[in-house]
Amino acid sequence: MPSTTVIILDEYPPPPAELLDALRLMDTEPVSRTLSQLLHDRPQTLPVADVLLAPAEADGESVRAAVRRLRRRAGAPIVVVWTVAAFTALEEHVRLGHDYLVPPFLPALVGARLHSCSERAGLGRTLREADARAELMGYEKELEIGREIQAGFLPESLPVPDGWEIDVCFRPARQVAGDFYDVFELSRGRRLAVVVADVCDKGVGAALFMALIRSLLRHTAENSGLQHLMAAGRTGGGRRTPVVGATPLLNAVTATNGYLTRNHLRQGYFATLFFGVLDPLTGSLVYINGGHNPPLLLSGSGDVPVPLNVTGPAVGVLPDCVYTLGYAQVNPGDTLFVFTDGVPEARCPDGAFLGDARVLELLAGPPVSGKDTVERMDRAVREHTGAAEQHDDVTMLALHRPRAARGPHADGAGRKVVA
Structure with missing residues (x-):
């Protein structure tokens, strides 16, 4: 699996040992941040990541707000919510479009899910870059038209x-x-x-x-x-x-x-x-x-x-x-x-x-x-x-x-x- 950067929210109950073991067995780059840091730190200090790993107990709207800030930094990560028993809270995240992990946290299953999320995040960045290039080309075209008009x-x-x-x-x-x-x-x-x-x-x-x-x-x-x-x-x-x-x-x-x-x-x-x-x-x-x-x-x-x-x-x-x-x-x-x-x-x-x-x-x-x-x-x-x-x-x-x-x-x- 290619290297995947994962932000782990650490102000809630930490991920189960099995999930952390699965992450260690894969080629991941985990970084720990609190939700407060993601919402209030300076934009240039925010990490660039493919996956944001959050517990189901985290407030869904706050997580979405953090993702919006991360998007402005370098593209939005895919939110993956884990839980052992809080399935009602998990359901709320799923309705917001977040992905999820539930037991058993087997390395192959966790790896497949995170690999899929990494590819989706990469595809999203590619699409945003394509949109940005198209916008830039349109802007340059407008400038060229302006240059021709001015030359007149x-x-x-x-x-x-x-x-x-x-x-x-x-x-x-x-x-x-x-x-x-x-x-x-x-x-x-x-x-x-x-x-x-x-x-x-x-x-x-x-x-x-x-x-x-x-x-x-x-x-x-x-x-x-x-x-x-x-x-x-x-x-x-x-x-x-x-x-x-x-x-x-x-x-x-x-x-x-x-x-x-x-x-x-x-x-x-x-x-x-x-x-x-x-x-x-x-x-x-x-x-x-x-x-x-x-x-x-x-x-x-x-x-x-x-x-x-x-x-x-x-x-x-x-x-x-x-x-x-x-x-x-x-x-x-x-x-x-x-x-x-x-x-x-x-x-x-x-x-x-x-x-x-x-x-x-x-x-x-x-x-x-x-x-x-x-x-x-x-x-x-x-x-x-x-x-x-x-x-x-x-x-x-x-x-x-x-x-x-x-x-x-x-x-x-x-x-x-x-x-």
Whole structure:
């Protein structure tokens, strides 16, 4: 007979000597516990067993409660109730579905009964494991469907203006992500919107809010028309010049923040984001940085990278907050590198972060191209992480303006790296 683990309840009259002798002659592993221990001990201290051997005098409902606790630990044992004379009590256990042993307690008879119980317990565990696998497969299928739906919210192709390159790396930590990026045209193609955002947390909840926030931002921006925002010009003299695309930018961010804080503040989800609007003809950029990692403007001359600092809080945190505009100029040879915190906070096996200083070190010198910048940083993140688990989503976007202008279909324009 294969090894059978037996829990013997020892707070009632002990099993008869003949029954104990039969157990000793078989390949069993008896452990003694009181019913109180089975009902109140910490779950991790409960024994794993095939059979729970109890006297007929034990309270049937209490035994069932103990079995339920053991089931949560590692599967329910088969209850075998023994008696010498308490047949009325035995009948109550039988009605509860418990097995039983009565004299004579001959080794062959006891062995056959316990062997049968062990096989039933094993079959029960197998069925529960099969159910768990089926449930897991169903869950994984749902996640895969969620991943496919989420992928539909990311742009299949990027609208790349003449004389520009856009490269993206997007690596979720799980099957669904809280990070997202978007690139789309505004003002009848006169401006290009670039968005990189990071919803707090990760997994399914973050992915749902990612889809909501992305949709709100794009819909509001695309439907804000051709309004101009009068902003202080850089020509001196206090003159005011129109900034095409600034109104859709402000409308999108403030409206999204307003919707989230009015309707979803209780859920506790928010998103940091960088939303820039580029004039492809001049390279001028107006942007809002809502609590996001400052993107880095990499100079074609190799100067120290310029961070595009925060201009307002994350969206979804503060009702009626104020967002201000930032301005930058992307000249020929420059690259705007936008990333989420999964890059500097990538962890190696001992838990150390890649760090902001290392990011700046890797980006030192004039950028060769957006593709080179993204691939260099992605390689550094992977090498730093090594065999460790990826703790956060990683998203990078490089907007590069080559010195020699190339058309949108030239090599290197609009590349995406999705892994």
